[in-house]
Amino acid sequence: xxxxxxxxxxxxxxxxxxxxxxxxxxxxxxxxxxxxxxxxxxxxxxxxxxxxxxxxxxxxxxxxxxxxxxxxxxxxxxxxxxxxxxxxxxxxxxxxxxxxxxxxxxxxxxxxxxxxxxxxxxxxxxxxxxxxxxxxxxxxxx
Amino acid sequence: xxxxxxxxxxxxxxxxxxxxxxxxxxxxxxxxxxxxxxxxxxxxxxxxxxxxxxxxxxxxxxxxxxxxxxxxxxxxxxxxxxxxxxxxxxxxxxxxxxxxxxxxxxxxxxxxxxxxxxxxxxxxxxxxxxxxxxxxxxxxxxxxxxxxxxxxxxxxxxxxxxxxxxxxxxxxxxxxxxxxxxxxxxxxxxxxxxxxxxxxxxxxxxxxxxxxxxxxxxxxxxxxxxxxxxxxxxxxxxxxxxxxxxxxxxxxxxxxxxxxxx
Ligand SMILES: C[S@@+](CC[C@H](N)C(=O)[O-])C[C@H]1O[C@@H](n2cnc3c(N)ncnc32)[C@H](O)[C@@H]1O
Ligand SMILES: [Zn+2]
Numbered sequence: 493x494x495x496x497x498x499x500x501x502x503x504x505x506x507x508x509x510x511x512x513x514x515x516x517x518x519x520x521x522x523x524x525x526x527x528x529x530x531x532x533x534x535x536x537x538x539x540x541x542x543x544x545x546x547x548x549x550x551x552x553x554x555x556x557x558x559x560x561x562x563x564x565x566x567x568x569x570x571x572x573x574x575x576x577x578x579x580x581x582x583x584x585x586x587x588x589x590x591x592x593x594x595x596x597x598x599x600x601x602x603x604x605x606x607x608x609x610x611x612x613x614x615x616x617x618x619x620x621x622x623x624x625x626x627x628x629x630x631x632x633x634x
Numbered sequence: 635x636x637x638x639x640x641x642x643x644x645x646x647x648x649x650x651x652x653x654x655x656x657x658x659x660x661x662x663x664x665x666x667x668x669x670x671x672x673x674x675x676x677x678x679x680x681x682x683x684x685x686x687x688x689x690x691x692x693x694x695x696x697x698x699x700x701x702x703x704x705x706x707x708x709x710x711x712x713x714x715x716x717x718x719x720x721x722x723x724x725x726x727x728x729x730x731x732x733x734x735x736x737x738x739x740x741x742x743x744x745x746x747x748x749x750x751x752x753x754x755x756x757x758x759x760x761x762x763x764x765x766x767x768x769x770x771x772x773x774x775x776x777x778x779x780x781x782x783x784x785x786x787x788x789x790x791x792x793x794x795x796x797x798x799x800x801x802x803x804x805x806x807x808x809x810x811x812x813x814x815x816x817x818x819x820x821x822x823x824x825x826x827x828x829x830x831x832x833x834x835x836x837x838x839x840x841x842x843x844x845x846x847x848x849x850x851x852x853x854x855x856x857x858x859x860x861x862x863x864x865x866x867x868x869x870x871x872x873x874x875x876x877x878x879x880x881x882x883x884x885x886x887x888x889x890x891x892x893x894x895x896x
Contacts, residue, residue, distance in 0.1 A: 500688065500749070500761050500764050504759045506758075515761065534715050534745070535747050537684070537715075538685055539715075542688070542764075624732075624750075624752075624753050625752050625753065625759075627752055627753065627754030627758065628723065628753060629755070630786075
């Protein structure tokens with residue numbers, strides 16, 4: 493599962509939802525895999541306002557990934573050479589900056605293949621197996 | 635007609651095979667009237683148009699619906715910075731649907747982004763207020779709910795085996811259609827989560843219902859959620875003497891901004 497997905501997930505236990513500690517879920521014993529994908533600059537720019545940056549930084553550091561900048565990048569920082577007249581490639585298409593590529597790597601290419609996601613509030617562990625996270629709770633349906 | 639995603643890799647012995655209900659969702663989402671509605675809500679001129687919309691399908695099954703949305707987002711929403719996410723209670727469906735969506739995006743050269751398919755109950759693992767477009771083709775047949783006691787063992791391959799058992803497959807397929815009393819037990823649980831799940835500014839939900847689900851009552855219930863809540867039938871199939879066998883109901887909230895625009 494992609495790290496971006498963790499930006500939208502919380503503990504499935506109802507009583508945890510109101511507790512701030514239930515987000516983000518903390519990866520534990522995670523085996524990571526890099527799955528390469530094309531950079532999509534327009535998407536990266538428009539996903540920025542939805543990212544919980546501080547929480548994302550926590551996840552990255554818990555996974556031992558390179559430290560993310562303290563402040564969330566500005567939209568403009570995702571485009572190469574802005575203001576120097578060299579930000580345009582063929583057909584006027586914008587070129588992703590290193591910041592964009594780094595963000596892309598963390599959000600969309602870094603995948604948890606195996607491991608657990610742990611709720612900071614109740615301690616419940618959700619297993620990730622073969623890249624699929626299991627949020628089913630025991631007796632959740634009865 | 636927009637192309638239907640390929641599901642040729644999916645084993646329909648244990649994952650719901652796309653059927654009339656699935657295709658009604660595809661046809662409705664890509665109909666001129668729904669595209670017009672969605673373009674207005676999400677297109678260039680919409681409010682917060684520079685924030686990527688998040689589409690959630692609960693109960694993805696083969697992934698045919700989510701794959702269709704991911705592949706055809708430009709036509710449906712008027713934009714491609716769309717993020718798609720799914721859930722299913724059936725782990726085999728989660729794996730199958732991920733592949734369907736990824737393939738559909740590749741085949742169509744769409745520039746949308748696929749998040750993941752989570753193996754979970756309804757939308758219980760999702761953060762509140764995050765979903766812009768919600769889609770659910772639920773288990774809607776009035777039939778007794780399956781016995782969930784073996785779910786954990788039926789949800790994975792038996793230890794040391796490479797194939798599922800017959801009982802396991804029957805159980806997983808039952809999960810895909812059996813909806814309990816009035817076919818509404820699973821849908822009712824979902825409806826309870828819905829107001830908190832949808833994004834307050836632009837959330838919209840598409841729900842498939844059959845005639846036995848008493849769609850008029852369902853719509854009325856949504857309208858009673860509070861001021862601004864709307865519910866309308868926006869697609870139907872199997873019309874017989876004014877009695878639609880299947881229909882798609884859209885729920886959404888009219889915000890202050892919408893009213894000033896009109
Ligand atoms: C009628 S099938 C629809 C499949 C697919 N969306 C389509 O339209 O072809 C219903 C799906 O919901 C899933 N499902 C049933 N109960 C669920 C629950 N409590 N949480 C998540 N998914 C569920 C089933 O496994 C099945 O894949
Ligand atoms: Zn918890």
